[in-house]
Amino acid sequence: MQAQLETLSALERRLSIAVPREEIAKQVDARLKRVAKTAKIDGFRPGKAPLNVVFQSHGFRIQEEVLGETVERSFGEAVVEQKLQVAGYPRFEAKQDVAENGPFEFLATFEVYPEIVLGDLSAVEVQKPTLVVGDDEVNKTIDILRSQRTRFERVERAAAAGDRVIIDFKGTIDGVAFAGGSSDNYAFIIGNGQMLPEFEAGVVGMKEDESKDVTVAFPADYHGKDVAGQTAVFAITVKNVAAANLPALDADFAKSLGIEDGDVEKMRAEVKGNLEREVRFRLKSRAKENAMSAVIEATPLDLPRSLISLEIGRLVEGAQADLQQRGIDPKTVPFQPALFEAQARRRVHLGLVLSELVEAEKLTTQPEQIKAIIEDLAQNYEDPSEVVAWYYASPDRLSGPTNMALEDNVVEFVLSKAKVTEQVVAFDELMGQQGQ
Template sequence: MQAQLETLSNLERRMNIALPMAAIDAQVTERLKNMARKAKIQGFRPGKAPLKIVEMNYGAQVREEVLGEQVQQGFYKAVSEQKLRVAGYPRFEPVADEGDKESFKFAASFEVYPEVKVGELAGKEVEKPAVVVTEAEIDKTIDILRKQRTRYERVEREAATGDRVIIDFKGSIDGVLFDGGSAENFPFVLGQGQMLADFEAGVTGMKEDEVKNITVAFPEDYHGKDVAGKTAVFEITVKNVAAATLPEVNEEFAKLLGIADGDIEKMRAEIKKNVEREVKRRLQASIKENVMQTLLDVTEIELPKALVQLEVGRLIEQARRDMESRGLKVKDMPFPPELFQQQAERRVALGLILAEVVAENKLEAKPEQIKAMIEEFAESYEHPEEVVQWYYASPDRIEGPTSMVLEDNVVEFVLGKANVVEKEMSFDALMGNNA
């Protein structure tokens, strides 16, 4: 085998390889002989067909298989000898050479991994948010839990903000009903912004069995392009008005939250434990994001196009599965690659940078770290020991926790090098609450 390497750019390479045709022919013949021992060919008993007949029937297929294998093996042997790290998949193409009957020539075009040199971290500012969980945060969490268990009871009065109404409605523009503008027994809560402001304002103050026409102006940027910027008239029939009733914080409420004896203090302690766990998780995620951005900021890196394309494909497939899991039909839905390009580039860049930081600074995940991570996952389950056993039942299941430990090790390393600035953050801001 002969191999010649060409450098096309910083990352692009082209390998010209010549394989001895005699070796290929020998393999083809050997495989045909093996096939001949079992081949079922019309007019001959199984395994009794002459080699020439077997070759006529299967020769082209076998030669194609052998060539494919030899090209793959020849390529990876060549890149191994030249100590090249191939990024993504190579593109193979035959090279015609009428003057050489002794060799099969082909070219492989591919990219190599870039050299990654992480920039200077000393003095680089990394923000580290901090949140203190107080009794006020526990009270807010309890209020959220109460609202999640809201019950609605029918009332004989005008609908007001906070009430749930069930209505029939028919919408028309210039006297013509439009698609998506009608529904029966449609429930929504007034004041939660589920409907357009004009629509909610029109329903507010109506009573059960009342019928009324209201005028609604659709915004210019409304998602329904057919009605955006237009004015519609809706005929509203109120079927039911129900007032919200929140559960009292008492023994029964505590039992609903899993406190067997209904003890309120136990309930608050359990809620505090869960809130602190969630706060810790979100703080770690925020710090990690800041560290990752710092690594990106200090490191110049050229990305292999092949790796970015592979990552775009993974993100598209992930988005497709996510939408399907929500019951959406995505079979013929287009997923433009450019929508995922920036995210893919960021993920590829971080993957390369993190691998370099881990290798350069010996930050590999230790078994005890992985075990601690799995045990932390398991804490939120009713039977944590079963969760731990599940993870250790298969090596593949350890990959997720291992990756997270590696990232945590990198975060600690960067925080030890950079200038860490602690910043107080509100509980609501961390949790994404509007309160």
């Protein structure tokens, strides 16, 4: 075998490989003889057909198999010989302009992993978000819990902000009804932004069994393209007006949150503990994102396109699986790979740099770290000891907490090296963002 390496770009390489025809012919002949021993061919007893007859029946398949194996084997040998780190999958193609009796020649085009030189983290600025959970945060959380248990009671008065109304409505544009513009027994809470402001303003002041027309101008950027920028008239009939009735902050409310004896102070303490865990998780998530961005900034890389494409494929599959779990047929939602490009590039970049960083700085995890993470996760469940036991019942289940511990080590290392600025985060803003 002979192999010549050609550099096409920063990461793209091409190997030109030649394998003697005699070597391939020997392998084809040897395999043909093995097949001939058991081949069943019409007119001959099993294993008694002449080689030329066996070749007519099985020769093409055998040649294809031998050529495929030769390509993979010789490519692997050439990669080892040239000391190459191949990223993704190579693209093989046979050379066309070769002598009939000359060697079998093919081209392998592929990318290699970039050389990673870890950057200077001390030159990078990282924001570390902070937030202390106090009485105000606990009170806001309890108010949210109360609002989630709101009961609506029918009232005989005009509808006002905060009320839930049930209405029938029919919308027309220039006297013609339009798709999605009509509904019966439609319920919404005035002021929650569920309907357009002009629509809600028109309902305010209406009483049960009252009807009126309300004119609404759809914004030019309205999601419904058929009506965007147009003016509609809605014939509205109010069928029910109900006022919000929040539960009192008493023993019954405490019991509804799982405090058996109804002690309100115990409830507040439990809410605060749960809130502190959630805030800690979200702050940690943000610090991790900021630290990872610092790692990317400190170590710029040329990224193999093949790895980005593979990552895009995984992200698309994940999005499709998520839709399927929600009962939505993924085929009805076309995914454009370009939508996942930035996320895929970030993941590939991080994967390459973090692997190097963990090895270079020996940031491996310790059993006690993993145990602490599992015990913290278990606090969100009714029986934490049962959750801990579940994790340790199978080594596969430890991969998640182990990765979390590894990320913690990376974040801690980055924060120890970078220019760190503490940033106080507003409670509402932090809790409005889902943990990542």
